[in-house]
Amino acid sequence: MSRIRRPGLAIAVILAGLALAPVATATPGPHADTGALRVSHAWIHLPPPGAATAAAYLTVSNRGRTPERLLGAVSPRVQAIEAHSMSVAGGVMRMRLLPRGFAITPGATLALAPGGDHLMVIGPRGPLRAGERVPVTLRFAHAGAVKIDFTVAADEPADTPAMPGMAMR
Numbered sequence: 001m002s003r004i005r006r007p008g009l010a011i012a013v014i015l016a017g018l019a020l021a022p023v024a025t026a027t028p029g030p031h032a033d034t035g036a037l038r039v040s041h042a043w044i045h046l047p048p049p050g051a052a053t054a055a056a057y058l059t060v061s062n063r064g065r066t067p068e069r070l071l072g073a074v075s076p077r078v079q080a081i082e083a084h085s086m087s088v089a090g091g092v093m094r095m096r097l098l099p100r101g102f103a104i105t106p107g108a109t110l111a112l113a114p115g116g117d118h119l120m121v122i123g124p125r126g127p128l129r130a131g132e133r134v135p136v137t138l139r140f141a142h143a144g145a146v147k148i149d150f151t152v153a154a155d156e157p158a159d160t161p162a163m164p165g166m167a168m169r
């Protein structure tokens, strides 16, 4: 009798796994999860035709215990990707290269969004097209390389968190 019951049990376990599967894939858009870091909402603002640069945004949550830094990124699709700050002085918007990137303390979320700090995509190899997915390797001080696709879009994707432009706790 026990030989008959065991396969039944195995099938029940598999069915339970299948029932959970849709929950695990419900998160919209590409994301990457290293355990300590969760990266999501990665997108490149569609630049005007012929533009040499484009701004890119993403969200990174540091769920680990180690202070982290997003130093920059690379992609075979573009010449360079830099961490830039954005500030306004006397009504003039100014961008600056952040050689040490963006700090993400344990428990904090870095949410880059239009109008604020960003990743500067420099020198696309051919025009960036709306809907295109650009493969990017993010460089973190501790986690090292993390791969994620950035989606090229004219507007902020609908699944982007409402809070723009700052590190939140």
Ligand SMILES: [Cu+2]
Binding pocket: 084, 095, 096, 118, 119, 120
């Ligand atoms: Cu910039």
